[in-house]
Amino acid sequence: MSSEIKAVDICSEYCQSDEIIDFGALTETKVDFGPGSVSRLADHVKSLGGTKVLLVTDPGIAEAGHMEWVMMILTKGGIEVMPYLDVRENPTTDDVASCVDGVKGEGIDLIIGLGGGSSLDTAKGCNFILTNGGHMKDYWGSGKATDDMLPLIAIPTTAGTGSECQSYAIIADSETHVKMACGDKKAAARIAILDPELTLTQPANVTSHTGIDALSHAIETSVTTKRSDISYQYSKLSFDLLNESFETVLKDPKNIEARSKMLLGAAYAGTAIESSMLGAAHAAANPLTAQFGIIHGAAVGLMLPHVIKYNSDDPDTKKIYDDLYSEDLSRRVSELLAIADIPSTLSRYDVGKSNVSSLSKDASSQWTGTFNPRKVGEGDFADLYESAF
Numbered sequence: 001m002s003s004e005i006k007a008v009d010i011c012s013e014y015c016q017s018d019e020i021i022d023f024g025a026l027t028e029t030k031v032d033f034g035p036g037s038v039s040r041l042a043d044h045v046k047s048l049g050g051t052k053v054l055l056v057t058d059p060g061i062a063e064a065g066h067m068e069w070v071m072m073i074l075t076k077g078g079i080e081v082m083p084y085l086d087v088r089e090n091p092t093t094d095d096v097a098s099c100v101d102g103v104k105g106e107g108i109d110l111i112i113g114l115g116g117g118s119s120l121d122t123a124k125g126c127n128f129i130l131t132n133g134g135h136m137k138d139y140w141g142s143g144k145a146t147d148d149m150l151p152l153i154a155i156p157t158t159a160g161t162g163s164e165c166q167s168y169a170i171i172a173d174s175e176t177h178v179k180m181a182c183g184d185k186k187a188a189a190r191i192a193i194l195d196p197e198l199t200l201t202q203p204a205n206v207t208s209h210t211g212i213d214a215l216s217h218a219i220e221t222s223v224t225t226k227r228s229d230i231s232y233q234y235s236k237l238s239f240d241l242l243n244e245s246f247e248t249v250l251k252d253p254k255n256i257e258a259r260s261k262m263l264l265g266a267a268y269a270g271t272a273i274e275s276s277m278l279g280a281a282h283a284a285a286n287p288l289t290a291q292f293g294i295i296h297g298a299a300v301g302l303m304l305p306h307v308i309k310y311n312s313d314d315p316d317t318k319k320i321y322d323d324l325y326s327e328d329l330s331r332r333v334s335e336l337l338a339i340a341d342i343p344s345t346l347s348r349y350d351v352g353k354s355n356v357s358s359l360s361k362d363a364s365s366q367w368t369g370t371f372n373p374r375k376v377g378e379g380d381f382a383d384l385y386e387s388a389f
Ligand SMILES: [Fe+2]
Pocket: 161, 213, 216, 217, 282, 296, 300
């Protein structure tokens, strides 16, 4: 285990090499990073003993041609593939069940998740049920899988959730709609393949929303009560990479260097989340998504400048923000929201002041808010929402 994480000189060093980055300080996931790295997929499958794999993805990825490309790499490598391409956004227990139904008893020995956070979460959810049986709610929480799980390879096509470096699957209960975070060290991907070429085809609004989400992960993880010196190094590296490249990918979507930095930045932030969790911006954003259907990245981005100001009243937290960004951090986030064309006020949505009390009630019961550096109660959330109109 390394105690110091070095910044990666990505374009001169890693993009051209076959080197696998060890994120070892916080996660056991090995990362194969760089343009074209997905071409090494069959070798990675074989290194983990895979011969017959389940490929979990969504229709958009199939349409973009990525699924076909990945299937060809696998088939050429002599690996049998069973594809599941019905992943939906914010996957539910029904989605996991339908994925499991298709491959139960087929002798699958490895799972590949290809796509955004929803594909990776569905793949992880499927792994729990295929190997340990029962229902997703049995794994709600941490470390509840008793039997071994199948090796997972995660191939993100967006620079956002960082799910490729996390052991949690977020699966919603189909009946109650409650989002369950089901985590187990065995559920984390054994290998994450970060190939920025796969991120070139995403629609512009996906780039902007996932980018703001990743940035919010870097910022929130840097100050939580669970942060450590090591997790902060990941947060800081992530922030620098994302802050430096976000404007470029918005203006010049084919810029592979900027796409590389975004993808690596999102993975670093995901690694930080694994140990430091998130804070009040995510707690405030979740009810906006649940009650008003506001896209996750837009909801978090909108609340984040207000949460940064709120947290800055705590001198220790303010010091960290100042270390993260030498100028006004909340203003920088607002600036990036404007460049990404993401609304910065609640008035731009169908949210009224009369909704504040139900939103605050919901926000104050979010688990993620408990890790915020300053305590946030229902009244504080009401103030945060009020300030966002
Ligand atoms: Fe997020």
